Amino acid sequence: MAVLSPAPPRAAAPRPHLRRRGTSWRTALVVLGLGAALLTVWQLWNGSRSEYYASIALSMSHSWPDFFFGALDPAGTVTLDKIPGSYWIPALFVKLFGFSTFAVVLPNALAAVAATLITAVTGRRLGGDATGWLAGAVVATTPILIAVSRSNQPESFFVLGLALTAWAAVRAMQRAQLRWLLLAGVFVAAAFQAYMLEAWAVWPALAAGYLCTRQSWRRRIGHVVCAGLTSAALSVLWIAIVWLIPAGSRPYLGSTLHDNPWEMVFGYNGLGRFGSATADSSVYNSFTPPFSGSPGVFRLFTAQLAGQIGWLIPAALLAVALLVILRSPAWQYALVGGWLITYLVMFSAVAGMHQFYTAALAVPMALSIGTAFGRARSLGVRWPQVLLLAVTAGTAIGIGIAYGGYSVPVATAQAVLALAAVALLVRTPSGRGRFATIGLISAGMLMAPAVWSAVAISHPSATNPVAGGVSDVSIGSGFTGPAFARAAGGAAAGSGRFGMPGGFAAGRFGAGGGQPAPAANGPRPAPNGGRFGGGITGGSDDAALLSYVRAHAGGAEYLVAVFGAQQAATLIVRSDGGSVLPIGGFSGDDPVPTPDAFTAMVGAGDVPYVLVSGRGGGFGGDPSTASTQILTWVQANCIQVTDANVNGLYACAAR
Structure with a gap:
């Protein structure tokens, strides 16, 4: 008698609620991507560009040596003043589609959209759909990130590199695997090509988070050392190659005294950014852009920065504390908290900077707030969610009242939405990540900065892009000569005012905006540009x-x-x-x-x-x-x- 073999087990059909959850998440990603694209790409064809960085993309598109070195001019005489990683993609766009403002700016806008989506995916791994949505929404509505992504300044690709680093780092810590930590180190090296030493500031948090994983100390330390050395080696690869090429066979390295790539990266773009405390004029040039006030504990809450990035700092710090209180895995608050605090200290201490440097804070702030909110929601604890809503709404109103450039009515509307979200939280079961509820909560947290971001569409600036109602930013006194020339000179010729008060224009300056007129017996600008660059007279x-x-x-x-x-x-x-x-x-x-x-x-x-x-x-x-x-x-x-x-x-x- 034949023995019938048992039929193979049938795969269980996916349960309907799981299908709905996956569909909802994909829909959420589409909404986030379209929202970010609307803020960054819309009207970009009528946007503003820095002629300095535009000429670099154009020159780099002419030949592969110019592409590799980041040549300023098509003949390859001199390079820009940094590693050219942020310009490789724009140069390829120019080569493929021809030169235009749209071609040199669009890659930066797309990089910001990609950073939004990657941060959302990373947040979902940290705490589920709610965390992913909120983290992505924070990045998509960070005002200074939206403003800079609508220009050809070199920032968006750096933020994208940080988002990719976070994505790989979370996997590394969840799985306690070297290969993912190595990948995170590779992304740090990629970010280094865009913004150099600022990328390495992520490593203390990466190391602290990985050391909190559950495996032997020997393995943890060994993995961190291995990934760190790999990341460092890949970071300096461009520098080493350029250093080994004879000076006569390559362009001169811009903003260096000795035509040395190590000097350019670690001197001019490293120690030189911290002002007289570290500057050594006989060894390297220094550069401190005068757009963000003086260093100090409260620098990120001044008129120049409060509405650009500072609006979310209180909520982000609160979120890190909530992660500890809610007993999240130690590696989570070590990673996002260490990353956030390191960058806050760095931006508070650097001597001078553009506001858009702080766009790098978007990723750690988004992940800290999203993770804390998602953790509280998954545990069914409502008071942390209410507290985050209250702090974000209160900060928006406070900024609107303190600094007239930001809309008080919009911030007030956000507060009303926050109250509605609180009422909904009381009635909605906490464990269900319904996107209607999460959408209202997001509006209660992010409506004001979303509007501030949208305002950047009609206030383009290539030299010092900012968002909200503060397109004119006082640079403060005490900045003259080459430092101001480097900060102001990137305005497109003929663009007139470029985001500063007091009659600033390409090639001239007035006494307004906190900038004193030159002394009667002091140096004066030469006609048609002098110390401040720009074109001849344009047109x-x-x-x-x-x-x-x-x-x-x-x-x-x-x-x-x-x-x-x-x-x-x-x-x-x-x-x-x-x-x-x-x-x-x-x-x-x-x-x-x-x-x-x-x-x-x-x-x-x-x-x-x-x-x-x-x-x-x-x-x-x-x-x-x-x-x-x-x-x-x-x-x-x-x-x-x-x-x-x-x-x-x-x-x-x-x-």
């Missing part, structure tokens, strides 16, 4: 110059030489990638080219024309700088052109 003057030099330069390597990268950038963009020699690099005082190298280039017929009007960057007449010596030589040895309808143009070689 027809640039067109007349380019038309003339193109007609008379012949086959010279450079159409024209100018002083400072800001002016060169304007001409490079308006000539669609024409070769312009930026004497002095970004600051105007880089030793590139040297006087001897410049005279040799003139003798070889490579530089037929030099424009001395509209001297940009930090050029201010210091006789010890290469730029000043070159200017003196040009005025003594070249012939001023009188038939070009351009002031200050000199012919330095036979036509």
Whole structure:
């Protein structure tokens, strides 16, 4: 008699509520993505761009060596002042789709959308659907992140790198596996290519979180050391390659004294950002943008930063405390809390910065608030949820009252929604992550910053992008000379006001906005740019110059030489990638080219024309700088052109 084999067990059909939950989550991701895209991409084609960074994307698109080094000019004379990681994708967009404002800004907007979605997915792993939704919503409505992602400033790709780091780190700590910690270290290295040392500030939190996982101390320490060394090695890979290439075979490294990539990253972009306390002018340049007030404990709550990022700091700190109180796994509050506090201390201590530097806080703040809220909801504890709602709504109203640029009625409406959310919390079973409830709670927490973010659509600024009703930001006193030149010089020529009061415009300044006028016996800006960069005067003057030099330069390597990268950038963009020699690099005082190298280039017929009007960057007449010596030589040895309808143009070689 045949024995029948038992039929294989049938796979259990997915339960309806699980299907609904998955569908709801996918719908939530679509809503988050579309919302973030609306805030970052809408009207981007009419947006503002920094001509300096736009010229870099255009120049990098011309050749693979320029792409790798981050060349400022198509001839590959000098690089930008940082590792070019944030510009590789925009340069590829320009290469594929042609140069336009949309092409150089869209990659940054898409990076912000991606950061929103990745943070949401990470939050869901930490605490479920509610955590994921709220974490993604926080990133999508962080005002300063939305503002900077609508420009071509190098920030959005850094935030994306941080979001990817968090995603891999959470998996590493949930599974206690080296491979995921290694991947987190790889993403830190990728973020390093975008913003250098700021990326390494994540590592204390990564290490603390992983050391809280359940495995032997030997394995934990060994894994952290292995991943840390791998991350460090990958981080400095670009630096090491550039350092090994002979100086004569690559562009000069911008904003360095000694054409050294280690100096550029760890000096100028590292210790140099902390001002006189760490600056060593004989070893490296320093740079402290004057847009965010003075260092201090309450810096992130000033008029410049409160509505940009500071609005969520109280709730984020409260959330970290709630994670401890609610007995979350130790690695969770070690990771998000350590990350948050490290970045808060760093931004409070750095000497000077743009407001958009603080966009990096969006990821740890989002994960801390989302995780605390999700933890409380899953435990059925309502008071932490109510407290988070109260703090966020109260902070929004406080900022609206304290700083007139932010709408008090909008903040008041958020408070009303927060009260409605509290009433709904009392009636809704806590364990059910119904998105109607979560949506109302999100509105009660985020309505005001969402509106502040939306305002950035109609207030574009490429030099100092900010959100809300504070598009004009006082820079405060005490910032003059090259430091202000570097901060202000990136405005698109002809853009007039670029986010600062007191009559600031490309190439000139007034006494308003906390910036004192120069003393009667002190240095004064040169005509058409002086120490503050920008274009010549924009429009027809640039067109007349380019038309003339193109007609008379012949086959010279450079159409024209100018002083400072800001002016060169304007001409490079308006000539669609024409070769312009930026004497002095970004600051105007880089030793590139040297006087001897410049005279040799003139003798070889490579530089037929030099424009001395509209001297940009930090050029201010210091006789010890290469730029000043070159200017003196040009005025003594070249012939001023009188038939070009351009002031200050000199012919330095036979036509």
